[in-house]
Amino acid sequence: MAYYRFPYESLDRFCTDAFKAMGYSESESKIITDVLLMSDLYGIESHGVSRIIRYSKTVEKDLVDTNAKAEIIKETPVSCVIDAHKCMGQLASHLAMEKAIEKAKTTGIGISVVKNSNHYGIAGYYAKMACNEGLLGLCMTNSEAIMVPTYARKAALGSNPLAIAFPAEPYDFLFDASTTVVTRGKLEIYNKQSKPVPEGWALDATGKGSSDAEDVLLNIANKNGGGITPLGGLTELLGGHKGYGYGMLVEIFCSILSGGSTSNHTFEGDSTGICHSFIAINPDIFGNRDEIKAHFSAFLQELRDMPKAEGAERIYTHGEKEVEAEIYNRKNGIPVNDVTLGEMDDIAKLCGLKLEDYLGSLEGKISKKDSIYS
Amino acid sequence: MAYYRFPYESLDRFCTDAFKAMGYSESESKIITDVLLMSDLYGIESHGVSRIIRYSKTVEKDLVDTNAKAEIIKETPVSCVIDAHKCMGQLASHLAMEKAIEKAKTTGIGISVVKNSNHYGIAGYYAKMACNEGLLGLCMTNSEAIMVPTYARKAALGSNPLAIAFPAEPYDFLFDASTTVVTRGKLEIYNKQSKPVPEGWALDATGKGSSDAEDVLLNIANKNGGGITPLGGLTELLGGHKGYGYGMLVEIFCSILSGGSTSNHTFEGDSTGICHSFIAINPDIFGNRDEIKAHFSAFLQELRDMPKAEGAERIYTHGEKEVEAEIYNRKNGIPVNDVTLGEMDDIAKLCGLKLEDYLGSLEGKISKKDSIYS
Numbered sequence: 001m002a003y004y005r006f007p008y009e010s011l012d013r014f015c016t017d018a019f020k021a022m023g024y025s026e027s028e029s030k031i032i033t034d035v036l037l038m039s040d041l042y043g044i045e046s047h048g049v050s051r052i053i054r055y056s057k058t059v060e061k062d063l064v065d066t067n068a069k070a071e072i073i074k075e076t077p078v079s080c081v082i083d084a085h086k087c088m089g090q091l092a093s094h095l096a097m098e099k100a101i102e103k104a105k106t107t108g109i110g111i112s113v114v115k116n117s118n119h120y121g122i123a124g125y126y127a128k129m130a131c132n133e134g135l136l137g138l139c140m141t142n143s144e145a146i147m148v149p150t151y152a153r154k155a156a157l158g159s160n161p162l163a164i165a166f167p168a169e170p171y172d173f174l175f176d177a178s179t180t181v182v183t184r185g186k187l188e189i190y191n192k193q194s195k196p197v198p199e200g201w202a203l204d205a206t207g208k209g210s211s212d213a214e215d216v217l218l219n220i221a222n223k224n225g226g227g228i229t230p231l232g233g234l235t236e237l238l239g240g241h242k243g244y245g246y247g248m249l250v251e252i253f254c255s256i257l258s259g260g261s262t263s264n265h266t267f268e269g270d271s272t273g274i275c276h277s278f279i280a281i282n283p284d285i286f287g288n289r290d291e292i293k294a295h296f297s298a299f300l301q302e303l304r305d306m307p308k309a310e311g312a313e314r315i316y317t318h319g320e321k322e323v324e325a326e327i328y329n330r331k332n333g334i335p336v337n338d339v340t341l342g343e344m345d346d347i348a349k350l351c352g353l354k355l356e357d358y359l360g361s362l363e364g365k366i367s368k369k370d371s372i373y374s
Numbered sequence: 375m376a377y378y379r380f381p382y383e384s385l386d387r388f389c390t391d392a393f394k395a396m397g398y399s400e401s402e403s404k405i406i407t408d409v410l411l412m413s414d415l416y417g418i419e420s421h422g423v424s425r426i427i428r429y430s431k432t433v434e435k436d437l438v439d440t441n442a443k444a445e446i447i448k449e450t451p452v453s454c455v456i457d458a459h460k461c462m463g464q465l466a467s468h469l470a471m472e473k474a475i476e477k478a479k480t481t482g483i484g485i486s487v488v489k490n491s492n493h494y495g496i497a498g499y500y501a502k503m504a505c506n507e508g509l510l511g512l513c514m515t516n517s518e519a520i521m522v523p524t525y526a527r528k529a530a531l532g533s534n535p536l537a538i539a540f541p542a543e544p545y546d547f548l549f550d551a552s553t554t555v556v557t558r559g560k561l562e563i564y565n566k567q568s569k570p571v572p573e574g575w576a577l578d579a580t581g582k583g584s585s586d587a588e589d590v591l592l593n594i595a596n597k598n599g600g601g602i603t604p605l606g607g608l609t610e611l612l613g614g615h616k617g618y619g620y621g622m623l624v625e626i627f628c629s630i631l632s633g634g635s636t637s638n639h640t641f642e643g644d645s646t647g648i649c650h651s652f653i654a655i656n657p658d659i660f661g662n663r664d665e666i667k668a669h670f671s672a673f674l675q676e677l678r679d680m681p682k683a684e685g686a687e688r689i690y691t692h693g694e695k696e697v698e699a700e701i702y703n704r705k706n707g708i709p710v711n712d713v714t715l716g717e718m719d720d721i722a723k724l725c726g727l728k729l730e731d732y733l734g735s736l737e738g739k740i741s742k743k744d745s746i747y748s
Contacts, residue, residue: 078452078482079659108452109483113660136626149677151686156677164623166630173626175619181612200612207683225681231613232605234683238555238574239605243613245549245692246620249538252510252547252670256540257660262673285453286487286631296626299636303523303530307599309581309608312525318619 001193002367004341005333006359011049012037014344014358018052021351022059023066024088032090035121038128040334043325046185047122049336050192053343055088055119056350063272064088064118070095077107081258082114086271089120089141097126097139097278104135104280113253114276115260119143123163124176124322130280131165131172134289138279139163140250142263144272146220147180148227150234150241153207155220155227158263159183160250165319167289169297174319179246180228184220187213187228192339192369202228253277338367375567375741378715379707380733385423386411388718388732392426395725396433397440398462406464409495412502414708417699420559421496423710424566427717429462429493430724437646438462438492444469451481455632456488460645463494463515471500471513471652478509478654487627488650489634493517497537498550498696504654505539505546508663512653513537514624516637518646520594521554522601524608524615527581529594529601532637533557534624539693541663543671548693553620554602558594561587561602566713566743576602627651712741 012033019029032055040048058064065085070092074081080099084092096112103110120126123139130137143158161183163176182201190197191213204210205225219226230243254275255262261273283289300317308315329335336344341355345366348355356362386407393403406429414422432438439459444466448455454473458466470486477484494500497513504511517532535557537550556575564571565587578584579599593600604617628649629636635647657663674691682689703709710718715729719740722729730736 074660076482076659081660107481108450109485111483111655136631148683149680149689151683151689152677152680153683154681156680162623164619164626166626173622175622177613177616177619179616181606198611231616232555233612237572238607239551239617241690241692242551242553242605245538245551248547248549248692249536251673252538252540256666256670256673257510257655257657259661259666259669262676264673264676281485281631283631285450286448286455287633292630292633295633296630299625299630299638302636302638303526306523306526306530307528309522309525309527315523315525316615318615318622 002338002365003335004338004365005335007333008037008041008330010358011040011334011336014348014353014355015049015052017353018347018351021353022056028088028091031094032088035090035125037334038125039122041326041329042122042124042322043329044122045335045337046183046189048334049344050188050340051119051121052347056347058118058272062270070114072099078103078109078111080112082112084114084117086116086118089118089274089276092117093120093126093276093278096276097129097137097280100278100280101130101133101135104130104282105133108282108285110280112278113258114278115255115258115273116271117274117276118272119274120276122176123161124165124174126278127163127165127176128172128174131167131174134167134283136281136283137163137165139277140253141274141276142251142254142266143274144220144266145223145263146184146227147230147244147247148203148207150230150236150244153203154223154225156264157244157247157251158266159228160247160263162246162250166296167293168300169293171323172319173296173300173317174322179231179243179250181231181233181243182228184217184228187217191217192337200229200233202226203234338365339369342366342368376712376739377709378712378739379709381707382411382415382704384732385414385708385710388722388727388729389423389426391727392721392725395727396430402462402465405468406462409464409499411708412499413496415700415703416496416498416696417703418496419709419711420557420563422708423718424562424714425493425495426721430721432492432646436644444488446473452477452483452485454486456486458488458491460490460492463492463648463650466491467494467500467650467652470650471503471511471654474652474654475504475507475509478504478656479507482656482659484654486652487632488652489629489632489647490645491648491650492646493648494650496550497535498539498548500652501537501539501550502546502548505541505548508541508657510655510657511539513651514627515648515650516625516628516640517648518594518640519597519637520558520601521604521618521621522577522581524604524610524618527577528597528599530638531618531621531625532640533602534621534637536620536624540670541667542674543667545697546693547670547674547691548696553605553617553624555605555607555617556602558591558602561591565591566711574603574607576600577608712739713743715740716742
């Protein structure tokens with residue numbers, strides 16, 4: 001699998017135009033694109049432009065309604081409940097975190113829950129929105145069932161990621177991770193690369209360990225059984241019931257509080273039914289925000305300065321890799337693989353665009369591989 | 375190692391009298407005892423009466439001030455900050471969750487953070503306090519550093535448990551787990567039983583895997599290096615950086631927001647400096663609480679009814695094991711091992727009590743083993 005780098009601005013222009021062609025307004029297209037490309041900038045290929053083919057297919061299948069507007073259906077000074085009415089996940093989510101931030105600035109805490117939404121990109125984007133305002137940001141989402149609960153043989157919970165961001169020097173803390181060992185996006189990358197997945201990540205339809213990414217992904221999509229293991233593995237010995245528990249925490253904050261679809265009931269009928277949750281907390285209610293930030297920054301530095309494990313050169317605090325990847329990718333371009341380029345080319349044609357108008361000559365750079373999400 | 379069962383009421387009377395003899399009031403002693411014995415009722419031996427020896431030693435060493443009263447030093451309609459002034463963790467924590475519940479009932483959300491506290495027992499106790507009022511309860515604490523961050527060779531974060539409880543039928547959901555693979559309490563039980571600990575749980579002072587519970591516990595206590603692995607294991611392959619990330623989330627909510635000691639600075643000088651966080655959320659701000667509870671209960675039942683993994687007979691939802699253990703232990707008595715009985719006997723003597731007055735004849739039931747926490 002070959003990678004080619006393209007300037008952020010070129011990908012930004014292409015994605016924005018593609019989403020406009022799919023029926024979104026200029027400002028809506030910019031929000032969706034911004035979320036996707038932040039993932040690529042951060043080096044998280046699985047949730048970046050490589051998702052555009054799936055987004056296009058959800059519109060095609062009417063799982064996403066490009067005309068829908070997210071609606072606030074219940075509101076208090078500390079909370080709101082949003083019905084996304086099947087709009088694009090990024091649009092409902094941007095509104096939801098804006099409301100949470102507004103409330104946190106006024107009352108100290110804001111929490112928004114969203115139902116009837118769709119895939120929203122990386123959870124970290126929204127946590128970071130709050131962090132950029134000096135607040136503690138938290139964001140969670142459920143998703144199509146991929147996590148097999150401890151002692152089950154079928155997936156019932158989503159990847160159910162949780163992201164948290166909090167201001168620090170020299171860079172903000174940002175932790176964004178699924179409650180499974182790995183995400184479905186990671187399996188998709190392994191599948192595109194035709195590589196076997198490491199032991200301990202996935203289960204086949206009979207509940208046994210599997211290294212076949214395509215088989216696992218198809219079984220998930222067709223609800224045939226198997227899936228991805230919870231963080232901590234398959235049994236309680238190394239804490240698999242804890243990963244399952246964190247997945248449940250996310251489910252409570254997303255689908256239960258919003259009254260929406262639990263992960264095992266997403267993608268039923270003509271909607272995905274995905275639910276999210278957004279929390280912003282103002283540090284001012286606890287103390288001086290500058291002192292809190294200094295205290296946190298000092299702690300993070302102590303962690304980075306600790307004695308390293310044998311063979312390890314560096315201890316990371318969460319968010320560092322993303323900051324460094326963003327600097328590198330802004331300078332050198334965002335890497336896109338040949339299969340994703342093929343998918344982008346298909347979308348360009350669907351949208352009446354020419355991919356080369358945005359990315360320059362693509363001769364010999366494009367691979368066409370049938371998507372497993374047909 | 376032999377176990378003997380004693381009625382809840384007998385242990386309750388003994389612990390209450392022992393804490394009173396240590397200098398606590400009747401009502402304070404009842405709170406501390408209630409937290410300890412809930413752990414034993416739930417079948418979590420590591421955080422029950424087996425902790426009483428450590429509690430007694432922290433008083434002896436002036437790490438706990440039996441005369442101190444927790445003080446609210448900052449308050450808003452949605453939050454409060456409490457300085458525990460080195461009082462017993464259970465006392466500051468009971469107050470903190472009471473305040474969070476009061477605020478959640480009024481404004482929808484309450485969050486209390488506590489600094490300068492001490493060990494508080496099981497996190498689940500406080501999450502359950504909110505749940506018993508029909509609220510979503512969350513509780514976190516940091517602790518003496520035992521978790522080795524990814525790529526480090528020394529412990530820097532605590533076991534940093536997170537508990538969440540939410541009302542459901544036929545029993546409430548209660549997830550309470552450390553962000554490490556296992557707790558230090560689990561290693562203590564293995565040490566008392568002189569059993570080797572399973573691979574993947576702990577590291578020796580050089581950062582290599584260790585099965586020697588006593589060695590690991592002593593290294594932790596003496597800050598010699600090594601410790602317990604984050605949930606997900608030692609490297610990023612199976613998600614160790616995620617367990618480390620959840621540990622950081624807990625650290626932010628506890629020590630960072632409260633301005634207290636981070637786990638790597640607990641047990642310095644004459645205080646433990648432990649910090650906690652308590653959150654209560656009122657489901658009424660999102661919808662009808664009965665409908666939310668019914669929705670959640672149905673989801674939990676679907677999980678329990680799923681096809682089981684090969685060889686598995688049952689899928690648990692979090693909190694079920696605790697409910698069943700409580701019913702069994704209330705009926706048949708709480709199991710206490712011979713070494714813990716020896717420690718209780720020592721404490722009884724220190725407090726001018728006679729253990730047999732509470733538990734009946736203990737002839738041949740007591741083992742004396744020097745505590746590793748001398």
